[in-house]
Amino acid sequence: MASPEQDVAPEGPALDKDGVRLTVDDAIATVTLTNPARRNAQSPALWRALTEAGRQLPGSVRVVVLRAEGKSFSAGLDRQAFTPEGFDGEPSFIDLARGSDAELDATIAEYQEGFTWWRRSDIVSIAAVQGHAIGAGFQLALACDLRVVADDVQFAMRETSLGLVPDLTGTHPLVGLVGYARALEICATGRFVLAEEAVSTGLANVAVPVGELDDAVRDLAGAILAAPRDAVIETKALLRGAQSRDYEAQRVAERAAQARRLRDLAGVGE
Incomplete structure (x- = not known):
């Protein structure tokens, strides 16, 4: 006889609002941009929904996949933002x-919150990017730890061309991935970065045909889940911290992390 739990239908999305849907399947959460008719253009309401999605992640989640419906990942900020209305x-x-100044700073900081939680130490985030990823769309992909792209991807940072700057946390990861000179050139010109260049410069981990994008992300998520969670968390923290530590400080951090792992595996201190 089936238990009551077995008779219950699968739960619906944990969140579904303002162009963002969050679903959770055990250790994998999926955040989907759901406005393909507008090429997943972004707005303050969408950014708040992204923030809410991060806050609703259960503790069981180890991998978060960011994807988008339609042919474009995100065409960037909805131009309606620049109208008087x-x-x-x-x-x-x-x-x-x-x-x-204080009000403006606080508002931009609130917008940024939808882009910050993707690099939390307890999760690994993977962006599945197809088609256009422009401006805020590019920065949202950069917010993730890893990027798997379709062979039709078109990254572009258009803020500078509009008289603005990229302010949704994209500048730090962009420089970290491709270096200062190339990052400046990409931002100042607003040009497109296609799949081959994205992989060769480190913007993307791998490029696959459009029809294989979901499978490639699923395989990557499975490979990450195959490793012990605490080891992945410690490794991610080590690698993230390496950007701000010198060589000797990184050696110290490695020793401390390994000591914690060895004690945990040996059951010392329990």
Whole structure:
């Protein structure tokens, strides 16, 4: 006889609002951009939904996959933001510019929160990117730890061309991945970076045909889940910290992390 738990239908999305859907399947969570008719253009409401998705992740989640419906990952910021009307119920960017320095800083900081949690030490995030990933879309892909791209991907950082700067946390990972000179050239020109260059420069881990994108991400997630969780967490922290430590400090960090792993495996201190 089936238990009551077995009779219960699978739960629906943990979150489904403002162009963002969060689903959880045991150790894997999937965040999907769900407005393909507008090429998943972004808005403050979408950024708040991304923040909420991060806050709702259960502790069982080890891998978070970021994907998008339709032919484009995200065409970037919805141009409606630059109109005097802005979005319904939201201050327009023009109104924001007329506010105080503190108000403007706080608003941008709130927007950034949707881009910051993807690099938490307890998860590994993978962006599955197809088609256009422009501006805020490019920065959202950069927010993740890893990027698997379709062979039709087109990255571009268009903020500078619009008289702005990339401010959704994309500059730090971009420089870390491709170096200062190439990052400056990509941002200042606003040109497209296609799949082959993305892989060769380190922007993407691998490029696959569009029809194989989901399978490639699934395989990568499975390979990550095959390793012990605590070892992945410690390794991720070591690698992230290496950017700010010198060689000797990194040696010290490696020793401390390994000591924790050895004691844990040996059951010492329990």
